[in-house]
Amino acid sequence: xxxxxxxxxxxxxxxxxxxxxxxxxxxxxxxxxxxxxxxxxxxxxxxxxxxxxxxxxxxxxxxxxxxxxxxxxxxxxxxxxxxxxxxxxxxxxxxxxxxxxxxxxxxxxxxxxxxxxxxxxxxxxxxxxxxxxxxxxxxxxxxxxxxxxxxxxxxxxxxxxxxxxxxxxxxxxxxxxxxxxxxxxxxxxxxxxxxxxxxxxxxxxxxxxxxxxxxxxxxxxxxxxxxxxxxxxxxxxxxxxxxxx
Numbered sequence: 001x002x003x004x005x006x007x008x009x010x011x012x013x014x015x016x017x018x019x020x021x022x023x024x025x026x027x028x029x030x031x032x033x034x035x036x037x038x039x040x041x042x043x044x045x046x047x048x049x050x051x052x053x054x055x056x057x058x059x060x061x062x063x064x065x066x067x068x069x070x071x072x073x074x075x076x077x078x079x080x081x082x083x084x085x086x087x088x089x090x091x092x093x094x095x096x097x098x099x100x101x102x103x104x105x106x107x108x109x110x111x112x113x114x115x116x117x118x119x120x121x122x123x124x125x126x127x128x129x130x131x132x133x134x135x136x137x138x139x140x141x142x143x144x145x146x147x148x149x150x151x152x153x154x155x156x157x158x159x160x161x162x163x164x165x166x167x168x169x170x171x172x173x174x175x176x177x178x179x180x181x182x183x184x185x186x187x188x189x190x191x192x193x194x195x196x197x198x199x200x201x202x203x204x205x206x207x208x209x210x211x212x213x214x215x216x217x218x219x220x221x222x223x224x225x226x227x228x229x230x231x232x233x234x235x236x237x238x239x240x241x242x243x244x245x
Contacts, residue, residue: 001046001239004223006074007193009138009159011104013074013224015217015242017049017195018042018235022228024058030230035061041232043069045239049195051162051226053078053109054090059097070098076105076160076195078142082119087126091135105160105193106130107140112173114151117141124157138193146175149183153190160193162226167215170201181221188221195224213241 003012023030023038030038039050039061050073052058062075077094081087091106106127108120117124130136140160143149149163163184169177188194199216200206216225229235 001048001243003048006138006195006223007159007188008191009105009193011074011138011193013049013195014047015224016047016238017051017076017224017226018047019197019226019228020050020052020058020061021056023061023230024056026056027228028230030061032060032064036064038229038232038235039065040069042229042235043072045235047235047239048072049074049076049224051076051195051197054094055080055109059094062098062100070100074104075100076107076140076162077103078107078109078140078162079123080109082123084122084126087123088130091126091130095135102135102137105138105140106136107142107160107162109142111141111143111148112145113148114155117148117155140193142197144171145173146179146183148174149180149187150175152192153183153186156190156192158192160195161187162195162197164198165196165216165219165222166199166201166205167212168201168205170204171198185221188223194222195226196222197226199225199227210241213238217242 001014006013079090081090127139138159141158142162144164199212205212227238
C-alpha cells in the first residue's frame with residue numbers, strides 16, 4: 001500500500017484510510033474481538049491510517065491492540081464539543097479509551113460553515129493546547145460543505161481537511177461536484193492534508209463501487225480516502241483496487 005505525506009503535517013498515511021463507523025455499534029456492531037481482528041488485518045495489508053470519532057463508539061477496537069501495532073498506526077478522531085472544557089475532557093477521555101498517549105489528528109466534527117467554526121473557537125483553543133501538550137499532532141476539520149472547504153483556504157490553522165467527495169457529488173452540501181473539486185484542489189496545492197470521505201456515498205453508490213473507487217484512487221488532489229468497511233473481504237477488495245491500477 002502506497003504511503004503519502006499528509007500535506008505539511010509530517011504524517012505518512014496509506015492511500016486507504018480505514019473508516020471505522022461502518023463496523024461500529026451504530027451500524028454493523030461487530031464485537032470487540034471481531035473489530036480488533038479487522039483492524040489488525042488491515043494493518044497486515046499495509047493500511048496504517050484509521051479514522052474514528054467520539055460519536056462512533058469504536059474506541060474499544062483500538063484499546064485491545066498491542067502497543068507495537070498502535071505504534072504503526074496513524075489514528076484520527078473528531079468531536080462535536082464546542083466548549084474549551086468539554087473538548088479537553090473529550091480528548092483526555094478518548095485517549096484513555098484507545099489506550100494511547102496521543103492522536104495523530106484530532107478534528108472538529110462535521111462543521112457546516114465559518115459560522116459554526118466561530119462557534120467552536122473555544123474548542124479549537126483546547127485542541128491547540130492539547131497539541132502543545134503532545135496529545136495531538138495535527139488539528140483538522142471534517143465537513144460535507146463545499147462552501148466551507150472553499151473558505152478553509154483562509155483558515156491555515158486547520159492542517160488537515162476531511163471533506164465529503166465522490167464522483168457524482170452525492171451528499172455534498174452548499175455546492176456541487178465542481179465547487180468541491182475546485183476547493184479541494186486549492187487546499188491541496190497550499191499544503192493542507194486532504195483525506196476524503198464517502199466515496200460510495202454511504203453505500204448508495206455500491207452498485208458502481210469499482211468505478212467510484214477507481215475514480216477516487218486516481219483523483220490527484222488528495223492524500224488518502226476514508227472507506228468504511230465491516231469485513232475482511234471488503235478490505236481485500238478495496239486494497240486490490242488501489243494496488244492494481
